[in-house]
Amino acid sequence: MIYVVGHRGAAGVEPENTIRGFRYAVELGVDYCECDVHLTKDNRLIVMHDETVDRTTNGTGAIRDLSFAEIRSLDAGKGEQVPTLDEVLEVLRDKVILLIELKGAGVEEQAVQIVKEMQMDSQVMFTCFHLDRIRKVKSLDSSLKVGAIFGNPPEDASQQALDAGASGIGIHYKNLCKEMVEDAHRHGLDVRAWNPDTVPEMQAMIELGVDGVSSNRPDLLIPLVHGSG
DSSP states (O other): OOEEEEETTTTTTSOTTSHHHHHHHHHHTOSEEEEEEEEOTTOOEEEOSSSBSTTTSSOOSBGGGSOHHHHHTSOOSTTOOOOBHHHHHHHHTTTOEEEEEEOSTTOHHHHHHHHHHTTOGGGEEEEESSHHHHHHHHHHOTTSEEEEEESSOOTTHHHHHHHTTOSEEEEEGGGOOHHHHHHHHHTTOEEEEEOOOSHHHHHHHHHTTOSEEEESOHHHHHHHHHOOO
């Protein structure tokens, strides 16, 4: 069975990377959720995709230039606050697996520490486009699961992922083909397509034989994968 990932919760339906969005995705029946982490000016780990708060909140400025209190005071959509990683983990505990994308520089140690303190190692995979960051996670604890992400993957993407300690590989759906899926599987890697948001795009990914599909519209994806009933 193909697994469904709610991207940033369910970014096409509810405010992205918010507790509301993650709860909605869980209620829909996703198998995984995905979030992004950055460090604030005072080194608090928050869940947000961009380097600035401008697009997803009613504030402005770079995350690195704002304190946790300043970011916490912002509206992240529908009255939601910007959550911390531990808050997101608590909401998802024993419900779904969380893909934590190491978006900001220098987030690895604190992200690993939080996951381990909450004893949720088995419920998390750390992912990144920057393979040095997932190598860093493996150096902190070799038992943690990591995944490599590629937009337009090089020919040796599977080998690069393996060399970084990854057990899975995520590839942008527009650049994913049957040969890449087969090559990743030959290397023993799990393959996730990200982020088709229309039913035809989702169906095309399913037909490629991927292991999982990530989407901003898990409400559309779940019926395709799990059946409407």
